[in-house]
Amino acid sequence: MSRSTILWSAALAAAALVIPFYLDASWLQDGLFAMAAAIGAIGLNLLTGATGQLSMGHAFFLAVGAFGYVYFASEPQEGGAHALGGLGLPTPLAAVLAVLLAGVAGGLFSPIAARLKGAYLGIATLALIFIGQFAMTNATPVTGGHNGRPVPPMELFGFVFADTPEAPLVIAGVPFGALERLWFLGAILLLGAGLFARGVLRGRPGRAMNTIRDHEIAAGVMGVPVSRYRAGVFVLSSMYGGLAGVLVALVFQQTVPDYFGLLLALAYLAMIIIGGLGSVAGAVIGAVFVSMLPRLLTRYSDALPLIVQPGQEGVGAAEAAQILYGLAVVVVVLFLPGGLLGLITQLRLRTGRPLPAAAPKHSLTPTPETRN
Amino acid sequence: MTTFLELLVNGISIGAVYALIALGFVIIFKATEVVNFAHASLLLVGGFIVAKTHESVGFWLALLLGLAGAAAVGALIEFAVIRRANVISHSILAIVTIGVDIVLTTELTRQIGTEVLALGDPWGSEVLHLGAVNIPLARIAALVTASLVIALFLLAFKYTNWGVAMRATAEDAETAALMGVRRGRVSMGAWAVAGALAALAALFMCIFPTPGLDRTVTATAMKAFPAAILGGLDSTTGALAGGLIIGVTESLVGGYQSELVFLGRGLGDVAPFLVMIIILLIRPAGLFGTRELARV
Numbered sequence: 220m221s222r223s224t225i226l227w228s229a230a231l232a233a234a235a236l237v238i239p240f241y242l243d244a245s246w247l248q249d250g251l252f253a254m255a256a257a258i259g260a261i262g263l264n265l266l267t268g269a270t271g272q273l274s275m276g277h278a279f280f281l282a283v284g285a286f287g288y289v290y291f292a293s294e295p296q297e298g299g300a301h302a303l304g305g306l307g308l309p310t311p312l313a314a315v316l317a318v319l320l321a322g323v324a325g326g327l328f329s330p331i332a333a334r335l336k337g338a339y340l341g342i343a344t345l346a347l348i349f350i351g352q353f354a355m356t357n358a359t360p361v362t363g364g365h366n367g368r369p370v371p372p373m374e375l376f377g378f379v380f381a382d383t384p385e386a387p388l389v390i391a392g393v394p395f396g397a398l399e400r401l402w403f404l405g406a407i408l409l410l411g412a413g414l415f416a417r418g419v420l421r422g423r424p425g426r427a428m429n430t431i432r433d434h435e436i437a438a439g440v441m442g443v444p445v446s447r448y449r450a451g452v453f454v455l456s457s458m459y460g461g462l463a464g465v466l467v468a469l470v471f472q473q474t475v476p477d478y479f480g481l482l483l484a485l486a487y488l489a490m491i492i493i494g495g496l497g498s499v500a501g502a503v504i505g506a507v508f509v510s511m512l513p514r515l516l517t518r519y520s521d522a523l524p525l526i527v528q529p530g531q532e533g534v535g536a537a538e539a540a541q542i543l544y545g546l547a548v549v550v551v552v553l554f555l556p557g558g559l560l561g562l563i564t565q566l567r568l569r570t571g572r573p574l575p576a577a578a579p580k581h582s583l584t585p586t587p588e589t590r591n
Numbered sequence: 592m593t594t595f596l597e598l599l600v601n602g603i604s605i606g607a608v609y610a611l612i613a614l615g616f617v618i619i620f621k622a623t624e625v626v627n628f629a630h631a632s633l634l635l636v637g638g639f640i641v642a643k644t645h646e647s648v649g650f651w652l653a654l655l656l657g658l659a660g661a662a663a664v665g666a667l668i669e670f671a672v673i674r675r676a677n678v679i680s681h682s683i684l685a686i687v688t689i690g691v692d693i694v695l696t697t698e699l700t701r702q703i704g705t706e707v708l709a710l711g712d713p714w715g716s717e718v719l720h721l722g723a724v725n726i727p728l729a730r731i732a733a734l735v736t737a738s739l740v741i742a743l744f745l746l747a748f749k750y751t752n753w754g755v756a757m758r759a760t761a762e763d764a765e766t767a768a769l770m771g772v773r774r775g776r777v778s779m780g781a782w783a784v785a786g787a788l789a790a791l792a793a794l795f796m797c798i799f800p801t802p803g804l805d806r807t808v809t810a811t812a813m814k815a816f817p818a819a820i821l822g823g824l825d826s827t828t829g830a831l832a833g834g835l836i837i838g839v840t841e842s843l844v845g846g847y848q849s850e851l852v853f854l855g856r857g858l859g860d861v862a863p864f865l866v867m868i869i870i871l872l873i874r875p876a877g878l879f880g881t882r883e884l885a886r887v
Contacts, residue, residue: 339820341682
């Protein structure tokens with residue numbers, strides 16, 4: 220690890236520690252969504268960026284994680300037609316099981332994931348979104364149907380990640396509610412997810428994945444078990460999606476099927492393109508960009524031209540954000556082949572500072588020969 | 592039996608409309624090797640123009656404007672985005688079209704808002720009675736028009752210079768360019784034709800029995816993706832077969848929903864995707880798609 224990497228990590232860790240003490244709840248909530256998005260985007264980047272398998276169904280796996288967690292952790296509720304099932308397991312166990320469930324869902328899809336290529340795989344995964352929506356609105360005892368169902372808060376060794384008015388937790392004069400507590404949980408999960416993915420990418424599996432992306436036949440000839448790897452990466456990426464889903468559920472405190480639709484799946488693809496394909500840092504940068512954009516636009520809507528306050532006629536902040544990240548996808552592909560991460564790397568090269576050893580390793584633009 | 596016949600005719604008619612969309616999708620793929628995820632938004636562009644202009648200029652002129660508008664937007668996407676991004680791998684080009692799709696769809700659905708726009712078509716809600724079978728006139732019009740346009744297109748694809756240039760480019764782009772085929776023109780033409788076909792499909796998707804053009808139209812148009820894929824992305828025959836399979840499946844499943852209610856509500860919307868997955872499990876390149884061969 221080079222010195223600048225250590226410095227960067229230290230600065231980020233310090234920021235993550237300090238932020239809950241200064242920012243108010245709504246910013247923390249957006250930050251938490253960005254963390255969840257980052258975990259999901261890292262997973263998608265392993266699949267689409269590093270292995271070259273287009274997936275438009277990532278939102279489905281988030282849904283599996285979110286509803287899996289709710290189902291495993293909730294106590295069953297009687298109530299006639301509106302009865303909700305549940306297993307009432309301890310919440311950490313429920314979270315782990317939800318992630319595994321997402322992995323199993325990815326595994327069940329592997330007959331498709333391991334065989335189809337390119338656009339075929341993209342549209343086949345698109346089917347997952349529609350099938351998922353259908354299943355979620357129909358499996359009312361599990362998902363609560365259209366209106367979703369409340370999420371039981373996470374409880375770890377007697378520590379509850381929720382607002383506890385009867386026993387308020389105050390640290391350094393700052394009341395620690397659900398969001399402040401979840402912030403640290405999210406940061407730790409993101410760190411773990413990032414480090415694991417980095418390990419995968421830098422080790423033997425990562426090289427195999429990149430070879431599959433660059434030339435599948437060559438990969439096979441070199442002894443990479445291509446189908447097994449593609450199925451494996453698909454499962455791993457679904458598990459990342461599941462973890463992101465669990466975190467989203469915990470932050471929302473209510474899971475709604477509509478949220479896990481096509482728009483979310485497209486947003487994830489936008490994240491990894493904008494951030495930079497095939498790397499952990501790229502996924503995180505893209506996730507932060509895409510999830511914080513609506514927030515920033517709302518915050519500064521009065522100062523920005525063309526964007527109106529909520530409720531008025533014209534382009535709202537959420538729509539403006541969507542249009543902007545849609546444009547960002549186009550612009551990045553046309554002008555910044557390495558995404559925002561590539562831009563940062565280039566700027567560093569320009570300013571003449573030495574690069575961290577790992578940065579230039581991943582070639583982000585496949586050569587013309589690798590088009591297929 | 593009557594119900595079955597009605598559903599079948601309806602399904603074939605919807606299928607012909609899906610085939611129009613899928614055909615455009617396939618042409619773009621053949622000419623530029625780009626999978627165009629922005630196709631649903633091209634459809635929305637066409638439908639939107641027709642809906643906004645038909646009151647002032649009359650239906651037929653509005654339809655013409657819609658076709659031209661969607662064709663122009665298609666050509667513009669090709670010219671401004673796809674052509675410039677020529678050096679990157681094709682799955683990334685597919686993602687660019689997703690970016691374009693996000694921009695267009697967001698803006699148009701914002702314009703449409705919560706309204707349901709009428710398209711002012713001359714068929715209205717009239718129903719044709721053939722013995723005991725009742726079929727909306729609009730569906731017959733859809734079937735006839737779509738079949739004519741598809742036939743016309745296939746003839747043009749086979750016999751005109753434009754068609755030959757297109758097929759040559761699809762076969763081997765470099766050799767075609769050496770033979771004097773202008774690749775830029777061919778791919779732009781493909782995008783324009785696909786846009787016009789999508790606009791025509793938009794018309795038939797939004798008239799009776801559908802209430803009109805609203806913000807859910809893109810979701811409906813998404814069903815043309817399975818149509819294109821299950822027929823095989825690089826096959827025009829496949830697009831036709833795929834469209835019909837999807838249309839008939841959707842219509843039958845939707846029509847017999849009351850008998851299938853144990854499977855859940857809204858099955859008609861998912862059925863196309865389920866059929867696609869089953870077909871792809873058996874034939875990963877679609878029904879008529881060429882299996883990719885590679886020389887090492």
